[in-house]
Amino acid sequence: xxxxxxxxxxxxxxxxxxxxxxxxxxxxxxxxxxxxxxxxxxxxxxxxxxxxxxxxxxxxxxxxxxxxxxxxxxxxxxxxxxxxxxxxxxxxxxxxxxxxxxxxxxxxxxxxxxxxxxxxxxxxxxxxxxxxxxxxxxxxxxxxxxxxxxxxxxxxxxxxxxxxxxxxxxxxxxxxxxxxxxxxxxxxxxxxxxxxxxxxxxxxxxxxxxxxxxxxxxxxxxxxxxxxxxxxxxxxxxxxxxxxxxxxxxxxxxxxxxxxxxxxxxxxxxxxxxxxxxxxxxxxxxxxxxxxxxxxxxxxxxxxxxxxxxxxxxxxxxxxxxxxxxxxxxxxxxxxxxxxxxxxxxxxxxxxxxxxxxxxxxxxxxxxxxxxxxxxxxxxxxxxxxxxxxxxxxxxxxxxxxxxxxxxxxxxxxxxxxxxxxxxxxxxxxxxxxxxxxxxxxxxxxxxxxxxxxxxxxxxxxxxxxxxxxxxxxxxxxxxxxxxxxxxxxxxxxxxxxxxxxxxxxxxxxxxxxxxxxxxxxxxxxxxxxxxxxxxxxxxxxxxxxxxxxxxxxxxxxxxxxxxxxxxxxxxxxxxxxxxxxxxxxxxxxxxxxxxxxxxxxxxxxxxxxxxxxxxxxxxxxxxxxxxxxxxxxxxxxxxxxxxxxxxxxxxxxxxxxxxxxxxxxxxxxxxxxxxxxxxxxxxxxxxxxxxxxxxxxxxxxxxxxxxxxxxxxxxxxxxxxxxxxxxxxxxxxxxxxxxx
Ligand code: BGC
Numbered sequence: 002x003x004x005x006x007x008x009x010x011x012x013x014x015x016x017x018x019x020x021x022x023x024x025x026x027x028x029x030x031x032x033x034x035x036x037x038x039x040x041x042x043x044x045x046x047x048x049x050x051x052x053x054x055x056x057x058x059x060x061x062x063x064x065x066x067x068x069x070x071x072x073x074x075x076x077x078x079x080x081x082x083x084x085x086x087x088x089x090x091x092x093x094x095x096x097x098x099x100x101x102x103x104x105x106x107x108x109x110x111x112x113x114x115x116x117x118x119x120x121x122x123x124x125x126x127x128x129x130x131x132x133x134x135x136x137x138x139x140x141x142x143x144x145x146x147x148x149x150x151x152x153x154x155x156x157x158x159x160x161x162x163x164x165x166x167x168x169x170x171x172x173x174x175x176x177x178x179x180x181x182x183x184x185x186x187x188x189x190x191x192x193x194x195x196x197x198x199x200x201x202x203x204x205x206x207x208x209x210x211x212x213x214x215x216x217x218x219x220x221x222x223x224x225x226x227x228x229x230x231x232x233x234x235x236x237x238x239x240x241x242x243x244x245x246x247x248x249x250x251x252x253x254x255x256x257x258x259x260x261x262x263x264x265x266x267x268x269x270x271x272x273x274x275x276x277x278x279x280x281x282x283x284x285x286x287x288x289x290x291x292x293x294x295x296x297x298x299x300x301x302x303x304x305x306x307x308x309x310x311x312x313x314x315x316x317x318x319x320x321x322x323x324x325x326x327x328x329x330x331x332x333x334x335x336x337x338x339x340x341x342x343x344x345x346x347x348x349x350x351x352x353x354x355x356x357x358x359x360x361x362x363x364x365x366x367x368x369x370x371x372x373x374x375x376x377x378x379x380x381x382x383x384x385x386x387x388x389x390x391x392x393x394x395x396x397x398x399x400x401x402x403x404x405x406x407x408x409x410x411x412x413x414x415x416x417x418x419x420x421x422x423x424x425x426x427x428x429x430x431x432x433x434x435x436x437x438x439x440x441x442x443x444x445x446x447x448x449x450x451x452x453x454x455x456x457x458x459x460x461x462x463x464x465x466x467x468x469x470x471x472x473x474x475x476x477x478x479x480x481x482x483x484x485x486x487x488x489x490x491x492x493x494x495x496x497x498x499x500x501x502x503x504x505x506x507x508x509x510x511x512x513x514x515x516x517x518x519x520x521x522x523x524x525x526x527x528x529x530x531x532x533x534x535x536x537x538x539x540x541x542x543x544x545x546x547x548x549x550x551x552x553x554x555x556x557x558x559x560x561x562x563x564x565x566x567x568x569x570x571x572x573x574x575x576x577x578x579x580x581x582x583x584x585x586x587x588x589x590x591x592x593x594x595x596x597x598x599x600x601x602x603x604x605x606x607x608x609x610x611x612x613x614x615x616x617x618x619x620x621x622x623x624x625x626x627x628x629x630x631x632x633x634x635x636x637x638x639x640x641x642x643x644x645x646x647x648x649x650x651x652x653x654x655x656x657x658x659x660x661x662x663x664x665x666x667x668x669x670x671x672x673x674x675x676x677x678x679x680x681x682x683x684x685x686x687x688x689x690x691x692x693x694x695x696x697x698x699x700x701x702x703x704x705x706x707x708x709x710x711x712x713x714x715x716x717x718x719x720x721x722x723x724x725x726x727x728x729x730x731x732x733x734x735x736x737x738x739x740x741x742x
Contacts, residue, residue, distance in 0.1 A: 032359070033350045037343055039102060042332065045346040046325045047076035048104065049317050051285065054083030054092070075100040076325055078349060079317065081109040081155070084431070089150025090366035097362050105362035107353050109153035109206075109285075112430045113172055114138070116145040118380035118553060119425050119432030121391045122530060123158065123184075125549030127174035127574035128621070129390040130662045130686050132187040138387055139191025141380045143203045148374040149431075150366035152356050153204040155252060157188035159239035160209060163585045165578065166219025168498030171426065171530035171550070173214065175574030176587045176618060178235050179681045182242035189246040197249060198357030200364060204249035209287060211269055212236040213254035219584065221499045224257045230674065230709045232258075241278055249282045249352050253315055255290050262297045264290045265306075270314035283348040285317040286310060292321035303327055311338065316345035376436065381554060388551040388558030393571035394544075394622040401522050401543040403565025403624060404482055407449040412480035413441050414473045414516060415487045415509070416462045417528045423462075423488075426530060426550035427495025436553045440486050440526060443556025447564050455480060459516075462490045463506040470515055477519045484563065485516055485542070486526045491550065494530025502581055503534050513538055526559055532577040539615055547573070565624060570660035570686070572621035572729065576614045583610060588618035588730040589677040617731035619664050619681075625655030625691065629663070629734050632726055638739035641717065644702040645738055649726045651697055653689035660688045665699045666725040666733065672718055673711035679730055699726070703740060 026034065037045070052068040071077035072095045083092055089108050096106045114120045120138040121129075129135065139157075146154065161181055162170040174184035185207065194202035212232060216223035227236065240251070251274060254263035263269060264286050274280045291310040292303055300306035307323035308331045318324045332338045357364065394402070404411070417423055418441045421434040438446075445454050459473035460466060477483050487509040492498060504510070514537070516523050522543040527533060530550055539545055546569070548559055561567040578586045597612050598604040606612050628651070635646040651663055665683040669676040683699045701724065706717035719740050727733035 029351065029354050033347055033354060036102070036104070036350060037346055040346065042329055042342070043325070044075040044102060045342050046328050047071065048078035048346050048349050049342070050077055050322065050325045051079035051081060051109065051317055051319045052077055053320055054080045054088070069095055072096050072106065073099045075102060075104070077106070078104065079107045079109060081319065083108055084110055084149055084151055086148065086150045086366040086368040086371040090363055093362050093366060104350070105353060105358040107152050107356070107358065108150055109155055110146065110151045110430065111155045111428055112142045112146055112151070113156050113158065113428035114426070114552065115384075115430060115432060116142050116149065116151070117375045117431040117433070118145060118377075118384055119429055119436070120384050121388050121551045122171045122426045122549055123173055124171045124175060124530070124574065125391040125551060126387060127180065127184050128393050128547070128549070128571040129387060130572055130684060131387070131390055132183060134383075134387045134390060135184060136187040136191035137383055139188045140194070141383060143192045143194070144201045145375045145380070147201055147203050147365050148367060148370040151203060152358070152365060153206070153250065154192050155206045155208060156192070157185055157205065157207065157243070158209065159185040159207050159243055160212070160214035161236050161239065162214040162575070163587045164214075164216070164219035165503050165532040165575065166499050166501065166581065166584060167214060167216055168221055168494045168500070168531070169214065169496055170575065171494040172428065174239070176576060177574065177589065177681050178238040180574060181239040185239040185243045186246045189243050189248045193247065193249065197355040198360070204352055204356060206250040206252050206285065207240050207243035207248045208252035209254035210240055210251045210263060210274065210284075211254060212258055213256045213263070216256060219499050221497050222255045226259055229713065233709050237273070240274075244274065244278045244280045249355065251280065251282065251284045253284065253286050253290055255287050255293070257297055262290070262294050262299055264315055265294055265299060265309040265313045267313040275314055281348070281351065283316045283352050284314055286315050286319045288319050289321040291315065291318045291323050304331060307331065308338070311341050311345065316348045384552050385554035385558050385561070388554050389561045389567045391549060391551060391571055392559065392562050392569050393547040393573055393620075394562070394569040395547050395616060396539060396542065396545040397622055397624070398543045401524060402563065404524070404563050406447055406452065406564045408452055408481040410453045410455060410480040411444065411448065412455045412457075412476045412483045413444055413486065414457055414459045414477060414483055415485045415512065416458045416460055417488055418456060418458070418484075418486040423491045423528055424550055424552060424555035426491050427498065429491075432553065438554060438556035440484070440556050440559055443558070443560035444484065444563065446557065447560035447566070459512045460508050462509070465508055467508055467511065470512065473512065474515055474519065477516050477521055480521055483516050483519070483521050483523045484526055485513055485523055486528065487513065488528035488533065489530055500531070503531060505533060505535050505538065510535060510538060513542060517541055524563065532575055534578050534580050534615065536579050536615060547571070568624045568657055568659045570621070570623060570662065572619050572662045573616055574618070576618050577616040579615045580610055582607065583614070586614055589680055591675050592678050617729050619662070619729040620731065621662070621729070623655070623659040623661065625653055625657045625659035627659070627661045627689075627728060628652045628654045629727055632734045632736050634724070634736055634738055638741050639703065640741045641703045641719075644700050647699040647701060647724055647726060647736070649697050649734070650694055651687060651689065652694040653691055656691050658688065658690045660686055661728065662686050663697050664727060664729065665701075666730065667701065667706065668723040668725070669706065669708070669718070670721045670723060672708065672720070674708075676708065679725065681730075706740060
């Protein structure tokens with residue numbers, strides 16, 4: 002049916018008739034081949050070009066007139082930042098009705114943690130260890146966006162980040178390649194569903210290919226030097242997982258890897274992505290990253306930059322115009338570029354085809370559906386659900402939490418308690434401050450009618466002014482408990498928002514010290530887009546909740562945890578360092594020949610910093626206690642091609658029901674190359690009542706033990722392994738097994 006429509010539209014627009022000479026090809030290939038045969042070079046380069054619109058302007062402004070003229074003349078195939086059913090329809094009508102071949106536009110947009118309903122930042126969601134809910138956030142994002150005329154999301158960002166100074170750590174799933182891969186797949190499947198042509202799904206993009214998160218010094222856009230082994234073992238797995246999950250697009254990184262900008266990295270894009278992984282979708286550059294290759298100093302002119310990107314397999318150029326302006330002249334000098342241009346065009350038309358745009362180019366631009374679907378109440382319910390599950394309980398001295406909702410007085414102090422901008426974080430897309438329920442409101446809604454909630458900012462997020470301390474102290478002294486809401490403003494993490502220090506900005510630490518001096522219990526609600534290194538806070542406050550930036554339902558979700566309506570179960574997807582000097586610090590490091598020994602001077606350590614992180618990867622407390630026992634393997638050894646089962650008993654030994662994320666790690670004791678001291682290989686999230694036990698079984702297949710060996714072959718090597726199960730990467734029971742030939 003679909004193909005019939007496609008053929009009909011195609012026939013009408015292009016005027017094709019007669020027997021189809023390509024009938025042995027699949028219908029899609031035949032359609033695209035036939036279309037490509039009709040296209041001029043300018044039209045092909047047009048498909049390979051993407052411009053930005055002006056969605057932020059009010060009124061029916063879609064884009065400036067030059068971009069609309071490009072659309073009209075077939076020299077533009079895609080927009081980003083043109084959103085909304087009405088505006089996308091206006092632009093689409095120009096492409097379909099006025100350009101010679103009527104090829105529909107594809108509209109892309111950044112929806113990193115929601116379209117209009119803002120969910121927790123991706124790093125926060127990764128702390129939920131709940132793949133079904135993570136997928137659901139992506140599904141809702143797609144549902145809302147697709148009703149607003151958007152076809153294509155520039156997400157998920159699957160960059161592994163081992164440096165919390167890097168502002169974009171908030172956009173990904175943290176430091177671990179295995180967990181990053183699971184989350185990548187959940188998000189791709191959530192955005193794309195089973196069928197890209199469905200009205201409720203959008204194309205997804207795995208970005209930024211590759212190793213953008215490894216920016217030297219954590220400074221955004223900075224260069225990277227990475228061995229091929231490290232690249233393949235640490236940075237590429239989530240990308241490969243996304244490719245295997247059928248992601249429609251990849252985006253180049255801004256960074257240079259070992260001397261070659263990612264946008265011109267033919268080994269990465271042509272060899273690894275398109276050849277080894279067999280990726281069939283489209284590769285889009287990052288914003289002007291083709292043209293920026295002249296600044297990188299790898300291309301002397303824009304024309305050279307265009308040629309380098311094309312040769313490397315970058316199919317579509319975002320924002321800069323080097324393809325449309327220069328590839329015709331390059332082609333005149335080098336006819337072999339024609340097949341590359343055709344290939345890029347084919348991939349782009351392929352995604353448009355899969356979205357069903359040739360059947361009905363307007364089907365996503367539906368104002369009625371848009372009004373019905375966007376910001377639906379059910380989406381807000383989900384926002385609260387995933388937000389409370391993303392919270393990590395870092396400290397809870399003397400069972401300070403949960404708070405009794407019937408306390409006489411609660412003092413809510415701190416600059417973020419009433420902030421409506423910060424919960425939305427950066428990349429808030431169409432999220433609105435008016436939709437945010439703040440922490441103060443969340444607390445007020447949760448407490449009993451006799452409880453008085455007092456409030457003072459105390460200070461600003463990032464200033465040296467302490468004049469508000471006096472009022473804050475006065476209120477704190479009257480209260481039975483203090484909830485101190487501190488952290489980073491929305492614009493302190495995200496793109497181009499790296500920090501050289503990752504402590505609490507301004508005088509917020511002094512505010513906490515002053516509050517602690519009142520002798521009242523201090524519960525810190527930390528809002529942040531990256532790990533915060535602030536040892537005094539963690540070591541002295543009575544309770545600390547890591548709440549990240551949680552989206553529109555921040556207040557109710559945090560109140561759910563503060564008052565025990567929900568028992569927190571989040572676990573850190575990233576290590577929290579004690580100080581900036583420890584960075585990079587991550588759990589899956591190598592052992593060195595001189596592993597840390599406190600008493601031995603000649604072992605790996607800093608002489609001026611305690612060894613180890615503040616909190617390890619996988620860490621997070623609960624209002625109950627869990628005990629692991631009876632770690633047993635079903636056999637002592639197994640062969641290649643086979644698997645082993647690891648059993649462990651988990652018991653809730655505390656007083657309230659709770660969920661635990663049981664984690665499985667392995668260590669290859671002697672490989673042909675050095676191996677990490679721990680590697681996450683699995684997890685299970687379980688709900689247990691007080692006193693209840695459950696036996697958990699993990700399966701480890703020989704192929705799960707593969708790595709890039711001394712000869713750069715991906716295989717598992719026979720030998721001894723340790724296996725670990727426990728509550729975090731630093732609190733584990735262990736056993737051993739042997740992998741045989
Ligand atoms: C970012 C990308 C984003 C693009 C389009 C760039 O600056 O690096 O992640 O998708 O802009 O907004």
